[in-house]
Amino acid sequence: MKIISIVNQKGGVAKTTTTNALGIALGSMGYTVLIIDLDPQGNLSMSLGVNFPDEEPFSISQLMLDIIDKKDINTTPFVKNKFGVDFFIGNSKLSMLDKMLPNIRGGEFILDEVLSKLNKKYDYVIIDCMPSVGLLTENALCCSDEAIITTEPQFFSMKGVQSLISEILTIKRRYNPKLVIDGILPTKVNIRTNNTKEFIKMLYEVFSKDLHIYDFIPLSVKISEASKGKNIYQDGKRCKGAVAYLNFVLEYIKRGV
Numbered sequence: 001m002k003i004i005s006i007v008n009q010k011g012g013v014a015k016t017t018t019t020n021a022l023g024i025a026l027g028s029m030g031y032t033v034l035i036i037d038l039d040p041q042g043n044l045s046m047s048l049g050v051n052f053p054d055e056e057p058f059s060i061s062q063l064m065l066d067i068i069d070k071k072d073i074n075t076t077p078f079v080k081n082k083f084g085v086d087f088f089i090g091n092s093k094l095s096m097l098d099k100m101l102p103n104i105r106g107g108e109f110i111l112d113e114v115l116s117k118l119n120k121k122y123d124y125v126i127i128d129c130m131p132s133v134g135l136l137t138e139n140a141l142c143c144s145d146e147a148i149i150t151t152e153p154q155f156f157s158m159k160g161v162q163s164l165i166s167e168i169l170t171i172k173r174r175y176n177p178k179l180v181i182d183g184i185l186p187t188k189v190n191i192r193t194n195n196t197k198e199f200i201k202m203l204y205e206v207f208s209k210d211l212h213i214y215d216f217i218p219l220s221v222k223i224s225e226a227s228k229g230k231n232i233y234q235d236g237k238r239c240k241g242a243v244a245y246l247n248f249v250l251e252y253i254k255r256g257v
């Protein structure tokens with residue numbers, strides 16, 4: 001079972017879109033996949049067809065709260081989605097959890113404990129992180145084998161990626177030696193602008209010595225429409241965004257980090 005966190009403390013850089021695209025593609029290739037929405041915004045849950053994540057009793061927040069309360073947990077995930085992957089719903093209870101975790105001994109490892117109850121029954125578990133590196137994201141990184149960093153092509157993002165890498169390496173050193181940064185995925189890229197070309201060039205200059213940089217995902221209207229409860233592969237099999245995501249998934253598998 002390989003556990004992957006999709007991370008960046010910056011908002012709106014396609015973490016949720018990438019989690020969705022990676023999970024659904026791996027599922028359609030025959031792998032067993034569990035997707036976890038670890039963001040109080042519940043965007044991933046909504047994109048997978050849950051209209052009101054706050055009203056769902058079965059959620060990753062509840063499972064983590066039950067672990068904290070030392071209760072037995074039922075890890076039957078939410079499977080009533082139309083895309084063929086299992087998932088754990090995320091909802092606003094997660095923000096309460098994010099505030100509670102610093103006061104709990106071993107608070108970094110609550111999600112790890114939930115996943116240990118799955119008895120390794122998935123090929124891939126993919127975690128959609130929230131836009132901050134608080135204790136919830138630390139929980140994701142403490143149980144992951146890999147982190148994939150998504151980034152938008154903006155110069156401010158470069159510093160953010162640098163500090164995120166150093167945060168991830170700290171977590172690796174302190175808590176989770178098996179954690180590796182699989183790579184950086186540039187998203188929402190309009191390669192026609194000079195600024196964007198400069199950004200991609202700089203990204204390679206700064207990071208490619210140490211990290212893999214995936215081919216970019218282009219800015220695509222079809223992808224932005226998919227966040228409203230559709231999956232990106234449904235409507236636009238041949239749209240450039242969906243093709244780019246499929247190529248990313250194939251490259252991910254081929255690398256087999």
Ligand SMILES: Nc1ncnc2c1ncn2[C@@H]1O[C@H](COP(=O)(O)OP(=O)(O)OP(=O)(O)O)[C@@H](O)[C@H]1O
Binds near residue numbers: 241
């Ligand atoms: N390649 C793309 N082209 C166009 N729009 C995109 C692309 N990828 C993502 N988007 C859109 O950008 C917005 C932000 O994407 P997404 O929700 O995946 O980011 P996020 O990093 O998960 O955000 P947050 O930090 O708030 O959780 C969404 O409206 C999404 O549909």
Ligand SMILES: [Mg+2]
Binds near residue numbers: 015039
């Ligand atoms: Mg998101």
